[in-house]
Amino acid sequence: MASIIEIKGLTKSYASGFQALKGVDLNIEEGEIFALLGPNGAGKTTMISIICANVRPSGGTVTVAGHDIIRDYRGARAAIGLVPQELNTDQFERVIDTVTFSRGLFGKPRNDAYVEKVLRDLSLWDKRHNKIRELSGGMKRRVMIAKALSHEPRVLFLDEPTAGVDVELRRDMWKLIGELRQTGVTIILTTHYIEEAEEMADRVGVINHGQLMLVEDKTALMEKLGKKTLSIMLAEPIEALPPELADWDVALKAEGQEIEYLFDTRAERTGVSSLLRKLGDLGIGYKDLNTRQSSLEDIFVSLVHQEKAA
Structure with missing residues (x-):
């Protein structure tokens, strides 16, 4: 692609x-x-600001839809919709006016039907005549997204789009982002809510101290770096782990009623089956098994900690 x-x-x-x-x-x-x-101060917002041609880089090149951000600023910027962290719009302006005006700033002809669709998709149509100062924080965030979409960009940047909104509005925005992707819009998302990345992203990049630590397909990343935890509920409690289990990353939990085994997803079949056979050889019976996959947040925290320790 x-x-x-x-x-x-x-x-x-x-x-x-x-x-x-x-x-x-x-x-x-x-x-x-x-x-x-990335954590606060990692360079996320700086990178977005440079791509959107709001901050001049010290070195390197950036092209957006084939337009160099320095040599062809207008072409690059016209391809981009930006939803910044800050709610920076005229508080006394009506919703429909600010969205229509934003469209005109990019030289787009008036298109009432398109503006109406954007406002309806964002559940803003009923608020179109309201002044922005009359809206809740979540609704103001939606207005910022509507402004960013007003000129039909090919790329949409969302810098912490759900900061300060409630869970219901966050879910609505996730749904909207998924629908935008279906129309062909490319979406770049920065977030502190790692479940957003886990829910929606195709690929994940991790940045820290201005360096891109990795870029990986989300599923492949979780398979490669993720861990699984196997909880083995024992038929009878034991007082201590037998020394024969020293080769496995196991711990005794729940007052001797459960063995917890942490393993790499790439070694899932051999590790789990070998451990269960070993328990059988030792005469340790079990009544139930449960596994839990590491989350993207676990992986992110692990990566950042590894860099600090390096």
Whole structure:
């Protein structure tokens, strides 16, 4: 699949000497949902600001839909819709007016039917004549998304889109993002809610201290770096683990009534079957088994901790 965003050797340094980005290379495919994860200060917002041509890079190149962000600013920016973290819109303007005006800023002809569709999709149509100051925080966030979509962009950046909204609105936005992807819009998402990435993303990038630590297909990442926990509920409690189990990463839980086994997903079949056979050889019976997959959050925390320890 063709790349709609190509980033090569991207750097950003400030006069103070602080390096916000350190040689980032990244291609984002057209039509995918890409989640960019990282702790506060990792460089997520700086990278988005550069791609959207709001901040000038110190080095490297960025193209969006074939347009270089420096040499062809207008072409690149016209392909992008940006929903920033901050709610920066005229609080005394009506919802429909601010969305219509945003469309005109990009030179798009008036299209009342399209604006109505965007507002309906975001559950804003009934609020179209309200002043923005009259809306709740979640509804204001929806207005920002409507503004970003007003000029029919090919790429939509969502910088912490569900920060400060309740669970119901968050779920509604996840649904909307999925529907946008179906229309061919490429979506780049930064979030602190890692379940959002786990729910929606096709690929995941992890950035920390200005460096892109990895970019991976979400499913492949969880298979490669994820762990599983097998809980073995014993038929009879035991006082201590037999020394014969020293080769397995096991722990005794629940006052001797449960053995917990942590294993790599790539060694699932051989490890689990070998452990269960070993328990049988030792005369330890069990009455139930339960497994739990590591979450994307577990993997993210592990990666960040590994970098700190390096």
